[in-house]
Amino acid sequence: MDWRRLGTYAAVTAGTAVAVGATAAAARVATDRRRSRRRARRGDAMEFGTLHVPGVTVLATDGVPLHVEVEEPEDADAYARPTIVFCHGWVLDLDCWHYQRAALRGQARMVFWDQREHGSSGDGTPESCTLDQLGDDLKSVIDAVAPDGPLVLVGHSMGAMTVMSFAAQYGDLVRDRVDSVVLMGTSAGDLIGRRDPAALLQPWLPRFGLLVGAARRLDSYPVTRAVAVGPDSPAKYADMTDEMIARARTRALWDFAANFVDLDLYDALPALPGTRTVVMGGTKDRLTPFRHSRRLAELIVGSELVAFEGAGHMMMLERHEDVTAAIDNLWSSAPTSAHRREEVGA
Known part of the structure; x- marks a missing residue:
């Protein structure tokens, strides 16, 4: 993870937040106008952020309300195939799966959910914002809206870490029900070196949260464009990412940061369905470099x-x-529910 770049950004934005003072409101209005113009230029066939169905609330084991949306298939035969569960990454939300949701809508049964402290889900305590808890949250979601039948688990970045954490905690369930897994833009460990500035600054990150969060909301686009997408990627993908980051809660930024310093999910990997696991990585990924994939x-x-x-x-x-x-x-290509039951001896 290019934490030196992000560390520099944090220092700059913290200073900026102090300086903006009385001009913050005007700057925010100007930033909102720029974002609106960028949205208008995109010309999305389906406007980003509009693919929603009425959600349900699933309570995590510690009582945090998790926002979940379920897309049902049009063909009844699709219910014999796996439910696809999508897990988003850090300071994003379920809208990041915009294109997958649009393309597979009506074909597959799909579950989209916001991680705790993200999107429309509730806040936990800082102490609850751990990968162990996220894996447990995924179990709560599955128990509530996909309690039986095969599963395909799809995770991006911290969402993929959620999938790995889930596999580490619930290996029997993975063996019995998870047909396949997609892990993209992620890592199982060694993401941040012990001498990396992020590791050294981690104990003080919460103190800068309010300042950095204020500056981030003024205009995060330049940093998003530089860090989140490839250098030659169309600007609209940076726009979409920036919209999610801009509406993310500052506490999510800081409450989850410590997880990446001591990240170690290697023990979870044997629980994954090896030949049915796809690992994806971008060769220009500055946050989780391709070597991790x-x-x-x-x-x-x-x-x-x-x-x-x-x-x-x-x-x-x-x-x-x-x-x-x-x-x-x-x-x-997954076996239907009946075939799956025969394979696992149900």
Whole structure:
């Protein structure tokens, strides 16, 4: 993860937040206008952020309300195939799966949810914002809206870490019900060196949260464009990412930061369905460099590694057709529920 770049940004934005003072409101208005103009220029066939269905609230084991949306298929036969569960990353929300949701809508049963402290889900305590708890949150979501039948689990960045944490805690469930897994733009460990500035600054991150959060909301686009997507990616993908980051809660930024300093999910990897696991990475990913994807694929025996040349961290947007095709291929090639029950001896 390019924490030096982000550390510099944090220092600059913290100073900026102090300086803006009385001009903050005017600057925010100007920023909102710029974002509106960028949205208008995109000309989305389906406007980003509009693909929603009425949500349900699932209570996590510690009582935090989790926002969940379920897309039902039009063909009854699709219910025999896996439910696809999508897990988004840090300071994003369920809208990051815009293109996959649009393409597979009506075909597959799909579950989209906001992680705690993200999107429309509730806040936990800082102490509850751990990868162990996120894996447990995923279990709560599955128990509530997909309690039986096969599953395809799709995770991006921290969402993929959520999937790995879930596998570490609920190996029997993974073995019995998870047909396939997609892990994109993620890592199982060694993400931040012990001498990296982020590790040294971590104890003080919450103190800067309010200041950095204020500056981030003034105009995060330049940093989003530089860090989140590949250098040659169309600007609209940075726009979409920026919209999610701009509306993210500052506490999510800081409450989850410590997880990346001591990240170690290697013990979870044997629980994943090796030959039915696809690992994806962007060769220009500045947040979780491609070497982490390569390492995951080496450790998950039989898995497939997909390299998106020139893509950055937001590959589900930047390479959405390829990502959707890979998910669709896993889903459509999975055995039906009846065949799955025979395989696991149910």
